Amino acid sequence: MPHGTHRKLLLHAALHGFLFLPPLLLLRSLSRSRPTTTDPHPKAAARGAAAAAAAAMAVRASLACFPSDAALQESSGIPWGVAVTPFSAADERGAAPATGAEGHLLPRCDSCYAYFSTLCPLHRWSWSCAICSADNDLTPDASARYARDGGQDPPEMRSAFVDLLLPASEEFLELVKSALLAALEAIPPGSLFGLLTFSSKIGLYDVQGPIPIVKNAFIPPDSDGTLLVDLEDVMPLRSFLAPVDGCKDRIAEALETIKPTSSWEITATASEVQDHALHHARGFGLAMDAVVNYLCTEYGSLFELARIFTFLSGPPNYGPGQIETRSDVDHNAAKMLGSDHTFISEQTNFYTNLAASAVQAGVCVDLFAITNEYTDLSSLKVLSVESGGSLYMYSSTDESTLPQDIYKMLSRPYAFGCVLRLRTSSEFKIADSYGHFFPDPQYMHVQHINCCDSFATYVYDFEFQKDSQFSRKSSPPILQIAFKYTTIVQQGDTSDDVSNSVSRSKFTLQRRLRVRTIQYNITANIWDLYDFVDPDVVLTILVHQSVAWHMADALAVWYFLFWRSFIQSHDVLEARIWFRDWLVNFIAQYNKAYKVVRSGGTGMSDIDVDFIHCSQLQPLSRLVFAFLLSPLLQLHGQGIHPDYRTYLQCLFSALEASSLRQAICPTLISYSSPDVEAEVHQSLSRSVFNSESPIFLLDAYTDLLVYYSPTVSSTIPFPPPRDCLLRSKIDRLKQERNITPKIVFIHGAHDDTTAFERYLIEDQSVDGSLVASATGFRSFLEGIRSRIAEYSR
Template structure:
């Protein structure tokens, strides 16, 4: 967990911070394997034994004063009793100390908790299977499809053996591939043209999900064969029965919205039994222009929907809420969507990006196929570890508080400053902006400012081969879920000298905070000391 402050030395009061013109906050990368100095956390297996403050619910750490039968919270200074077992646990010496006594940065294994990614009553680890689905746009060029095929070949190399992989295509119809037989088979479901239409038949009825999701290690060759059969709609033969105009329109139809909605519902039936998180890679060659979620293409001069008062700067509005609602459905179904757009057309990413970023996925944009690094990017993305079902909470000592937070998360409907993250990797970063509590300041007599970041998450661990039966590919590779708790408590110095603030500025964090403020509040002036 890397935590970088915009001001490594905190201002002593609000007047000093205001006069400096520097944003005051932190950038948190919770799933980073080490802190900002490269030091890893202390690890352990008894996260459920970590004491919590009865007043503010902060976790015990090395910064908390410890007594024989009690401890004082570093965040709110409240006194908390220790149970006899906890007292004996913290009475150990040397190498026998628990992780929270050895470091202020810990990563602990948790038992299963009701309502979270690990089923209630389960152990700290349970088995699962990673699921990946590739959705390919056929209303595209040959060059686009060749690039996508190269990217999917790279993805197959990065995916762990034993994972399940599904291949589908979309245009004016959805194509589902069964690669578990001697030859790949594709079955299609036609997409109705109406903006509020639904499929005439469920994808489960077109092809059972267990036929669609194939084990990578035993079906890799047939997946490659299936990729070679994919052709753009422009190469399809024109049927004699269809009118020329209608057939031409269908050849360039891109029914992305309904295809994504259908595949999310398709996967939903196996959420919690076959998989805990499914990742969908979607490859777009242009704006969705067919069926629900279609984007109206406009000329460059018509894209701007709002202007900042007194300024020539313009902002592109969101055309449809279809993808916002779809992102919420994806999160509930345990689905993460990664969107790869390879196009120089206006695609309205302001509408489409919600599907990827709010479901915990990534958004990549390439202007052409010649200079695209898509295969390398998807390989790197899939090679990185990721966490899902995450809960992030930042607590501060009593003199200051969180003014705002930025990042791709869902605020908890009940608790303040608790964020839920569907999926994140070791580079996902979240930003917090601070302000002083009313009439509060840091003085020489007060305790130093303290932050505590708690990050609860689930990760998939590959246990390797577990069977000698080569024909049973799924049993050969075992994956387990681990629910873990990562806690880091940090104490900062303060200063009453404005020049000290400038000496301890992190320009990257300052710029990150300013950019988030500008994006989220485009019509509000951003004051800086520059």
């Protein structure tokens, strides 16, 4: 497993890396000083554990009313699927699951292995599967269990959404008394801590003795992928992993001893010194591989989940897994390697293989890149994506929200050792699935997720089975989502006297099974389909299709020929063309459906590109237009850093539907004063400046911009005061996000307004350039209208 590197960060900060195990292991790399802390609360982890018990499962369908047959679905032009957030704080209706014990007693179908639910017909000695209709016998105990009166019914008889306790496992260690830094204060109780540094050598810290000591394993310059000595021989893992609550003082002492590595420490011949003089060694690849092997020896014994936070200030440049960068090329977006027409492809499959090993070892990897130097995140991202982790990118230490993001990540509830399976009734099936998971090598549509928090979302795309359809005589379509996971649960009362270890709460690991069974209505009317579209989920499915990690061969069928799904390409231009043509195809299908129920009108002016007859569809054109202007689909020559593009791929493919929409198409709210909200604007153009309200809050998910009009009264304070309504809104948004948005205050009378105006997407053409007047979006729709008219001839 990898680890931090010693290269000095942009402003006196060196690389850090954290490694957590449930007994969490924290691993970090070299730092010139302690990282900045937030204002954490010592009982944040306890609150997180309590919140875990109330977690639910949100399921949002792109079509809340399922199509009756493939022809209807094809003619609609709408992708058909669901977005599943298995560990969300509430379901899509705000309801909690029915909870209980004895999850291992929940009956399963002998045919398809689906779970029993309230949607399954129940008989005295048998039950029928809602998914495949197979008959299943009930054991005498199960029959007696389901024969109770209504007041004593088990959870699965009271709700189609249950969260059941599985047989208990080992106890966790005692609650961590206090944390050292912002991240440590948010670590779940019972955590173990490991400190590891890397450069041209790997340093392992023993903090369990009287004084902290470090032992090193050198990485040979010509290494074939192995160390000269195993880490277990350098330091036994049980010596390396220290309980935070018993060793916090020595951990702090160890952190103080870490210094940035000098480039002269690199093992090099005299002729190599000049080449290395300006570069710190980052033996990231071999360090990560060694740590994964290190942890394999105790997985399931000493710990249940290892979580590694790795912090990079530049690309791995030493040993196996190093990233090749050209010293004679300025690695900015305009001069990046590769064609202006393509995404940057990964240079090496080293990290793909390492990700598979990490999954098997129960390791989750979170990557934090704090640099504007080309780091090839395209190659590194697989470590986080397949292991259930996250990828964050910060362009500088000045604007980094790294401490806050780590604190948030570790203080919210999370599940680990997860297995996710979605089953469907026999008429339809899963076509594709998307998200940060590792697919089971043996069973289709079974996903392994090493770590899953309440924001993690996974997307499924459906299609009909061959020659199948839904009819009024057939059973309604059914989905069943099964989510098996481990979580941390508090036992006993929490004592305010944290110094008394005897009275401190105990925490245990619980293995749980969460099952959600949903029955959908069907329709044979295309207008019913359109009336029940969820635009956010439609956008989510389309975005996932465009940024999916693995490529496949397929034919793309454009315009009026129905396509099942776009098979991803790394070609930016192709992706942009496909998105625009999807909208052309969809609006054409919509107009075709509308003309079936009306007469007259065949000219271009009769083509409805605004969905005036279906308000539910109206956001889709603007959402597609906004995504076409996203940095993810901009060319390298337009100033987009290739690593930032990879960061957006990882971010967009993990967000739940509403958050993804916010990230792609911002919300603009005007204020009459810092304490008076005026209106939420539907338009993102300069026309909003005609508003009488002089203050604007633009929410772009990762950025919050407060803009004061040049004509704002001098009596209105700038920036807004801390105790005003506008600031309260900003604080609430910061708390709700899974990442901390950057806050920017802009006064139009004397500040550069470019950062604000770039979000006014309706004033831009699809290539990102500003237009002379606020007609960018309207010109785009007129182009769509012309394309439809052309291909309708």
